[in-house]
Amino acid sequence: MKIAIVGFGAAAIGLLEKLKESSHEIHVFEKSKDVYSSSISGIRADGKLFVSTEMGGDIFIDPMLQKKLVDYYINFTDNKLVETGKSFGNHHYYKLFYEKGFLPISSDFYHIGTDQLKEVLFNIYNDFSSHPNIHFHFNYEVIDIDEEKNGAKINGDGLFDIAIITVGRSGHKLVNRMMSKFPKLVLDNTRVDMGIRFELPNHVVDEINKEMYEFKVKYRSKTGYMVRTFCNNPSGFVVTENYGDFLTVNGHAKMLEKSNNTNFAILTSLKFTEPFNDPIGYGSYIAKLSNLLAGEDKVILQTYSHFKESRRTKNLYRVLPTLDPKSFILGDVNLVFPRRIIESIIDFVENLDKVIPGVANNDNLVYAPEIKFYSNRLNNKSMQHIKFAGDCSGATRSIIYATAHGYLIGEAILTNQFSNAEL
Numbered sequence: 001m002k003i004a005i006v007g008f009g010a011a012a013i014g015l016l017e018k019l020k021e022s023s024h025e026i027h028v029f030e031k032s033k034d035v036y037s038s039s040i041s042g043i044r045a046d047g048k049l050f051v052s053t054e055m056g057g058d059i060f061i062d063p064m065l066q067k068k069l070v071d072y073y074i075n076f077t078d079n080k081l082v083e084t085g086k087s088f089g090n091h092h093y094y095k096l097f098y099e100k101g102f103l104p105i106s107s108d109f110y111h112i113g114t115d116q117l118k119e120v121l122f123n124i125y126n127d128f129s130s131h132p133n134i135h136f137h138f139n140y141e142v143i144d145i146d147e148e149k150n151g152a153k154i155n156g157d158g159l160f161d162i163a164i165i166t167v168g169r170s171g172h173k174l175v176n177r178m179m180s181k182f183p184k185l186v187l188d189n190t191r192v193d194m195g196i197r198f199e200l201p202n203h204v205v206d207e208i209n210k211e212m213y214e215f216k217v218k219y220r221s222k223t224g225y226m227v228r229t230f231c232n233n234p235s236g237f238v239v240t241e242n243y244g245d246f247l248t249v250n251g252h253a254k255m256l257e258k259s260n261n262t263n264f265a266i267l268t269s270l271k272f273t274e275p276f277n278d279p280i281g282y283g284s285y286i287a288k289l290s291n292l293l294a295g296e297d298k299v300i301l302q303t304y305s306h307f308k309e310s311r312r313t314k315n316l317y318r319v320l321p322t323l324d325p326k327s328f329i330l331g332d333v334n335l336v337f338p339r340r341i342i343e344s345i346i347d348f349v350e351n352l353d354k355v356i357p358g359v360a361n362n363d364n365l366v367y368a369p370e371i372k373f374y375s376n377r378l379n380n381k382s383m384q385h386i387k388f389a390g391d392c393s394g395a396t397r398s399i400i401y402a403t404a405h406g407y408l409i410g411e412a413i414l415t416n417q418f419s420n421a422e423l
């Protein structure tokens with residue numbers, strides 16, 4: 001078969017790994033200039049790999065397959081160096097959080113680090129390139145895909161027997177186009193997670209960082225919203241994330257360079273009800289509003305006490321930001337988020353302080369906006385020759401789940417189950 005894969009990210013890696021030894025002719029279309037390009041693939045930043053059935057996506061991925069894929073990535077680092085641990089393997093911590101109303105999320109994790117990820121991606125690319133049936137086309141943005149009677153056409157040209165779209169979140173333009181052409185594709189679009197990136201000195205969270213590196217907990221706040229931690233970065237750095245027409249915050253950690261602070265996201269989960277069906281629009285407007293207040297290319301930074309009291313921060317005290325000073329303005333996040341989100345976050349931090357004293361210190365730092373968009377959940381059964389894999393399908397939200405999704409679709413191709421695959 002002649003197969004098109006659109007995008008070269010985690011899901012494409014899973015697909016290619018499964019198909020590389022086959023006799024299928026595979027063409028990979030990637031919009032980035034080359035494999036060194038900083039925009040290529042979501043596996044460019046941080047590289048925390050999780051084995052968990054409680055997070056990472058909305059499909060079941062066998063933990064054995066997850067671990068196999070974790071080992072696959074680690075094997076492509078030059079020196080096989082990773083930080084590793086278990087979240088809530090220790091029952092003492094599980095009970096401590098549970099007692100205060102938190103729902104602890106269990107997982108095993110392996111942290112490769114931003115610095116090593118580049119070589120991992122490059123080594124994987126080299127491996128695939130050595131297979132004569134795999135052809136890479138960089139600098140090739142796919143704008144449109146048509147389903148024909150006997151295959152799929154890419155950009156109105158060249159017919160492929162099947163096409164797998166693995167464009168991640170950054171491929172939303174192509175996915176939106178496909179959704180408006182084929183409305184039956186859309187199963188669900190109601191969620192967005194919005195909140196802040198929180199930063200505090202390492203010593204406040206030292207014990208928990210040593211115990212599990214990544215602590216993930218959920219909490220039903222007094223407002224009724226579910227609030228959760230996400231992406232904990234011991235000795236990490238806060239960075240901005242550019243979505244093209246707006247800027248948000250994010251965090252990451254490196255294997256070698258370390259800071260004195262830990263950062264993690266605190267996110268409230270918003271689920272809208274009918275007739276509203278544009279959570280991405282809602283999140284984008286809030287991000288743009290915060291950018292309007294902060295000024296171009298900046299996010300808002302505030303101390304936790306001022307965040308609670310709704311006062312603009314003018315000076316910082318003991319905790320110094322790891323975000324580049326050119327990228328933030330001291331301000332008031334209350335001018336951006338609706339009250340229910342702010343109250344949910346405060347309720348979360350005050351209760352977390354009962355488990356980890358010092359989390360609610362006045363001078364800890366709040367950055368905004370941090371937003372996690374959920375791709376629309378797409379119906380992979382609605383088309384015969386075209387399927388979506390990874391984050392753009394709405395079924396996954398992590399490197400390992402996206403890779404596994406691609407891998408399983410690859411398996412369906414090898415067993416002639418592609419057209420009926422429910423994945």
Ligand SMILES: Cc1cc2nc3c(=O)[nH]c(=O)nc-3n(C[C@H](O)[C@H](O)[C@H](O)COP(=O)(O)OP(=O)(O)OC[C@H]3O[C@@H](n4cnc5c(N)ncnc54)[C@H](O)[C@@H]3O)c2cc1C
Nearest residue numbers: 007009010011031041042047048142168171390391398399
């Ligand atoms: C800053 C950041 C940090 C993250 N850290 C982690 C982490 O530590 N651990 C974790 O598990 N997950 C992390 N994630 C999430 C993770 O990166 C994604 O879940 C995962 O990469 C999804 O894989 P994917 O293949 O679906 O998409 P991606 O890996 O994003 O790959 C999509 C590819 O498609 C290309 N593309 C897009 N549109 C087109 C088009 N029209 N034509 C051609 N090519 C196109 C893109 O350039 C990209 O290379 C992070 C995400 C971000 C943004």
